Amino acid sequence: MRKICLTVIGMCILLVHAFSQSPSSTDPEAYKSLDLKLEETNLVTSYYSQNGNHSPVTGGIGTQKLTDISNIINLKFVKWDIFDRKHTFHVELGIDHHTAASSAYVSKTGASKTGGTRIYPSVNWQVENEAKRTTFGVGASYSNEYTYHSYGANILFAKHSKDNNREFTAKGNIFLDQVKMVQPSELRPEPVVVSSASRAGDANKIPSSPRNTFATSFSLSQVVNKRFQVSVIADAVAQQGYLGLPFHRVYFKNITTEKVEKLPASRFKLPLGIRLNYFAGDKVILRSYYRYYTDNWGVTAHTASLEVPVKITPFVSVSPFYRYYVQTAAKYFAPIYAHDLNDVYFTSNYDYSAFHSQFAGINFRVAPPKGVFGVKNFSLLEIRYGHYHQTTGLNANNISLNIRFK
Secondary structure, eight states: OHHHHHHHHHHHHHHHHHHHHSOOOOOHHHHTOSSOEEEEEEEEEEEEEEEOSBOGGGTSOBOOOEEEEEEEEEEEEEEEOTTOOEEEEEEEEEEEEEEEGGGGGGSTTSOSOOEEEEEEEEEEEEEEETTTTEEEEEEEEEEEETTEEEEEEEEEEEEEOTTSSEEEEEEEEEEEEEEEOOOOGGGSOOOOOOSOHHHHHHHTSOOEEEEEEEEEEEEEEEEOSSSEEEEEEEEEEEEEEOOSOTTOEEEBSSTTOEEEOBOOSEEEEEEEEEEEEEEOSSSBEEEEEEEEEEETTSOEEEEEEEEOOEEEETTEEEEEEEEEEEEOOOTTBOOTTOBOTTOSSBBOOGGGSOEEEEEEEEEEEEOOTTOGGGOTTEEEEEEEEEEEEETTSOEEEEEEEEEEEO
8 A cells, every 4th residue: 555655646746847847838729739738637546444343244244344545547638630629538547455354254264365456447538529519438448356357338428509508418338347256265166176287277266257237327417597507417227247246145044044145137227316506606606416316126215415615715615515315225135144045135235225324524625827836737736535424333434635737
């Protein structure tokens, strides 16, 4: 973890030096260059920690202590073509390192490893046609860690109204995942013994199962007047394949029986949301959001949030925020020793339980026109902290830092 943080700090220092030496590009002709140019660099690092006592690895009881350090670098490149269309390329690389105390108990003895690293690069391209008021984009992503890897692709289309007060956006995403079937040590099948050493190695490799996700999202944004904006969002998500995790235990009413959680091979999710932004004068913005969620596993949820950015100066703002969430339990959930042996599907993962949660915190943002700390191209410094509490006993804290060079 220390190496990852030091790497990010080193990159920040190098980029500050590089940008502080580069000339300004305020000339309109330079801005609409046909050459591909680096326009913006974002560096985001965050630290997350949680505690709780309902680990699904040990059947719905036991430690949920977890820490995660995340680092993301995003490079934004821009160019114009001969038809005066703007092309934007986002190249991103993320690296997370996490430790989870409950992972030790994938092995019955508590000897399994508790840490892991996830790497997730992505590339996205968008072309904006000002004459037709349209934007089209495509992208690809990849994510890899020890027990999981994923390939993703996305497509986007957006259309602006003639006066730019209305925008319709449609997005599509597909994720083709593979889940390694790492089962609890006491439930693993016996190793296959064959005469050839190489064939034995192949036979004893950990198998994997597919999980495919198909998602669409539609949004309509409208500027009602100079103070009020509204957006409505409708999503649809379909999943197929292995949707549980093979190292999540379930203990039944007959306390001598233990199995790996079993969930249906398909799931359909339908979130519907509305976002309202109100500009209450020059210094205060009210950003509110509500989402209704339902799926065919029996989960129904409501989310309501409010963020209030307040300008202390024209270039410094503080934004307190609050989010409330409540959900019903999935029909396949029951706590430890509560499932019946006749149940077709079963899980003791408290993510599927009935609970409500609260997430509150504050965001601090500095974006002076002459640059942060007087460094001309150091355009943004943002620090965000939030505390999360769930009625299951889960508590978490998250702090993130966002640095932008332009």
